[in-house]
Amino acid sequence: MRWSEIDTIPCPIAQAMSVIGDAWTMLIIRDALRGSTRFEEFQRSTRASRAVVAERLARLVDHGVMQREQYEARPPRYEYRLTPRGRALQPVLMVLSHWSETQLPKPTRPTGRRHTPCGHAFTPVVTCSECGEPVTLETINYDRPPASAAKP
Amino acid sequence: MRWSEIDTIPCPIAQAMSVIGDAWTMLIIRDALRGSTRFEEFQRSTRASRAVVAERLARLVDHGVMQREQYEARPPRYEYRLTPRGRALQPVLMVLSHWSETQLPKPTRPTGRRHTPCGHAFTPVVTCSECGEPVTLETINYDRPPASAAKP
């Protein structure tokens, strides 16, 4: 199976991978969440080849994650902005970044995330929408277990 | 730049991508979180080529996300289990799955996640470790803004 066919798998993770299942795509979204909008910015920051940046941006536009807008008529120039669908990826990147910071060996400089309402530096905690308590692997179960779930 | 060189970028997202920045890798981790341990299981479920499954599993072992264990001596047979580092990816997959379910057009069957302590079907909410309130794009700022942050 090819990457372009992953969207035929009826699983939310597979669907997500058909859109953002690529390292360069994720770096582009990271940059976009930080405010980058220009082709050259994405290319310099990710250091992916220009062809890949162009192809990935087009793919993201196709999937409604970014939109391409002309910001100058002569010469014609375009920029890329996250749509609401794209901005909704922010929690994904934040949780992913936290995994990287706490689990991977290579140190990166401290993120310095601050929650403005309370004013504190914080880490993201995934909680239950119903009771507000943190959710862990051990406190989740599935009404209908996903196909082919096995027991150790 | 190649995928194998992404780990030279000193950014937590880039570091994460050097480990899990690939669609097949994420599908393997999805399966592992559901309890899969065998090569054949991963290959059947992801439908990636056998060579890719073998290469991705080896990469995950290299990065300490999974461990390879002999479960039968004759004939020698191995299985793959998530390490604590790998299990720590569960919140990432859960938040990603929620993005997919709420933002992507193609419907997938309902996930049926239930939080056992409170007993409710739930959705994951990312909150502040300090005050417990939900975190949104608008309520975060950065002490030292990431390099090359721009304003719209």
Add this chain to the structure above:
DNA sequence: GGTGTAAGTTCATTTTCTGAACTAACCGTC
């Protein structure tokens, strides 16, 4: 007329992936 900027496209070479077949090391059975 020359230099610079921005958003790409083109292209030859290199790298990676696919799909199918093959291997190794057994077990069960007819």
Add this chain to the structure above:
DNA sequence: GACGGTTAGTTCAGAAAATGAACTTACACC
């Protein structure tokens, strides 16, 4: 004891995708 089945891979030719560098278009500034 030959035949088929299982599991965890490896091998390989052909196809697809990525790389890096150069090139293109369309201006603006000096």
